[in-house]
Structure formats: C-alpha cells, structure tokens
Amino acid sequence: MVARKRASVPVKRVLIVVLACLLPVFACNFPRRPQNPPSLLEEELRLTLTALAVSTYSIATPPPSSPDVSAPSPFQGLQTATPDEPPLGTPPAPGQSEVPSLFEYIAQSGDTLSAIAKRFGVEPEHITSPQPIPIEALIPPGQLLSIPSTLGETPYPSALLPDSEVVYSPAAIDFQVQDFVQKASGYLSSYGESLEGEWLTGAQIVQKVAIENSINPRVLLAFLEYRSNWVLGQPKDPNQVDYPIGFYVPDYRGLYKELLLTATQLGMGYYGWRSGMLTMLTFPDGSAARLSPGLNAGSVALQVLFSKFYRQEEWRETLYGPESFTRMYQQTFNDPWARATRSEPLFPMDLAQPPLELPFAPGERWSFTGGPHLSWNSGSARGALDFSPVTGEAICLPSSAWVTASAPGIVARSSHEVVAIDLDGDGYEGTGWVLLYLHLPEPDRVPLGTRVEVDDRLGHPSCERGKSTGTHVHLARKYNGEWIPADGPLPFVLSGWEVEAGNKSYAGSLIRGDQIVTANPGGSQSSVIVR
Incomplete structure (x- = not known):
C-alpha cells in the first residue's frame, strides 16, 4: 500500500477556498430579488467557469499538407507523469536546448481556438496549422498547431489522468461502486448517512455525488482513500470521521458534503481549463504556478484539487513523487490510460447537437427567465437555461403547466426533482447526449425507464430543489458525461432558437432569424417565447 499523509494546511486558507464552493447548487431566479453586487471571489469564480464566445476573425492557413487526422490517437502529444520531474521553477540543465520559438501542440478532444490561445498566452491569430483551424467549432483531435512560445518553461507538463477518468464518462459504465466498496471491506463499507430523510450507505453516497455532479466515481474513491484510508482501511484520525477529505468547513461535515466539495473542485479545474479561463495554480501558502498549457482537462482538475490541500513541495510529491496519488490510482484501478483508449476522444470530430424542441407544448406561452448559467453547481459549465410558464399562477408553487420532452430517449434518472433523458437509449448517463431537467417534483413526474418521444409530458415545473425564487424548469445538456456550455462550439438550439450568452450568468438571448427573445429573471x- 502506498504511504500517504495529510497536509498541514492552515484551516483558514482552506475555508476561504471552500466557501467559494458553497454557492447555491442552482441559483435560479423568478422573479429576481434585490441582490448585493457580487464579491470579488464570486466574480473570480464566474470568470473562471464562463466559456467565452469565440472571436469571429478568420485565420489564413496554407493548404493541408500533413497526414490525415481522421482517426488520431486520443493522447497524441501528451506525456504521462513520471516520479523524476524537476521541482517547480527548476531551470533547464546545462546543455539542454533553449525554449523553442514555436511550440508544436497537438489538439486534444474538446479544444477550441480561444481556449488554447488563453492557455498559451497568445492571440488566436498567431496560432497556425498546416490545416484550416476552426474558428468557432471544436478543433479536430490530433491536429497539429504551431503556437508562439511566450511562457518559457512551465512546470509539470506531464498528464496525470485522462479526461474520461474525471468526468462520468463511458469509462465508468462497467464500474459498480457497491461491489467495489464491499470487496474493499474498508471503513466505507460499513458507513452510512441520512440525507433528505433517506438512509444511504457509503457506496450509495459516492454514486450519488458521482451521478449528480457527473464526476467519475473512481476518482472520488481514490481521493477519499488517499486522504483518509476510508476505502481500503480505517481512519486513523478521529477528525476523519466527520471530515474524511479534510475541508473542515463548519456545519458542512460528513462524507456526502465532503465529496460534494471534492467534485466541485474537480469540476472547477476541469471546466476552467476547458474554457481557457483557468491558467494558474494557487497553493495554501500563497505561492502560485502557471499551468503547463499542453495539459489535458482531467490532469488540470487533479492538479487544482490537490493544490487546495498541499503546499508546493508537498503537492509535487503527492502527484509526481515515487509514492504519488497516480501510482496508488493505478494500483487500485489498473491502467487508466489503457482504459481510456476505449472511450476517448470524448468528442468525436463530427459531433453536433441533435434536433431539440423547447421544453413545452406547441402554442404555449412561456418566459425565458434564465440565460446561460451553471449546469449543476460551481464545478460545472455555464450550460443551463431556465423557462417559466406564463399562467398567472402563484409564484413558487407547482404549476399546472407541463414540461415536455425536447427529444426522444429513455428516462435514465427520475428522482429528487430531476429527470435525465438519455438520447442514445442505453439508459446510461455517461454515454452520448443527455438532457437534464430540474425542479420537477412528484407527483406526475415521469417514471424511471420510461421511453419518451418529443412532447411527451415529463412533470410540472416548480421551485423545489436548489435555491429558486419562482416556478420554472432548468434545462442542461451533457455529452459523454461532460457538461456542455450553452454558448460555444456546440450551441444550445431549441426549436430553431440559438442561445447567445450575455456578459454575466443568467443573461443572454434566444435568436431565430430576425427574432430575439431576451432572458429576464x-x-x-x-422574454416571452411561443413555440
């Protein structure tokens, strides 16, 4: 077993970081209540998680001359972690070549031109390629890009985990949390908590956090084991019973809430990197380091999570030392890179959103009350939209109006005011396109396993679940377990209305031809829209 230790991080610093995660899971508003201006911390989180619109200029590139990239390896250009990487800030060894004037970068699944430019600290028009570079769409995985090297040497360019091991992807389809936990026979196998009046076992809590936040359960279990020995052994510190991860947020104790904070930090790293807005790591001792621009989103997610607990030198040892987390991960779950070859790239080159309808019946009047905002919590993409029925009914009571299916599929989840429709029909939320509807309470909510067609009734909109000030439905998308931004390379299009994000969360418009509907909480x- 790999030896592990908990970092001696000042509690105040951890609290400052973690309190940022305790934003409302869903701050959907209708009507809007007076609010104070956002704090600097809230603004920083908003900017980190916002997927900005890609610029509309064009790039002149020479005719294609490189080999065909129609079937690239999903990990071209990535080097995996080794325990002998130099410490942060170590200069090149004597005789080592200087930093090249151009960095040859191989595009990864999910890359966009604007995000790559932000990571490398250059203007998008300075990036060239032997092949045409998509301006607004996803760049094909494997495409070679030449990027001016303006950052010099950046520490720790080695990848830690594939993207599919961090999000709730096809890589998790055959992983049974309950079976694994029982076979491990650690403290987690006998643990339980009461959540929302329901008693859940430790394995059920892990699965709940994984499916709700769309985070791979393997990485949650591995981090729990690394921090507290809960999975394969027993906690050695009495504090680990209430705070098994070690966030130590007052009145936020227990496995569920600690894992929720873990999932949020992973998501903030993952989607912050995807959007290009996250480029720096900040450690508990106040020091900082530039993220290596060639990393994948899954590796950055792990680096961000560990940076909340460990000072720089400890952080290096935990991720790149001989007794590292990644070594323990591979010992526990076998080779993640080999497993990922069966499920990546997560975004195929020809990916497009399937036809979707507005989530209410033709001829009905609804109000577009929320432009692009967080799909689930502060660890998700800004990919959700809100719609409220125009019925004249009392605010914040279940409505007589019906939310309807935007596309055909099978109900993969129907519980806790959530309905998830799996469009590929396999009943698994980690594969293909999935639509998530929130604020649909019982009774009348469509049952699990139901096969639905367009316009079939799913349930009544309400205020239930999360923070909300009015009756509405919250609609978001996932593809292969990854939350999809509403405005970006895969724009949200409903009944021909395409989303355009505003300059802040909940702002934005729906545009169809010369028609514009503006979101108004x-x-x-x-804001009224008729299908």
Missing part, C-alpha cells in the same frame, strides 16, 4: 414581454 423577473419575466417581461421581451
């Missing part, structure tokens, strides 16, 4: 004539 309080509802207004300009």
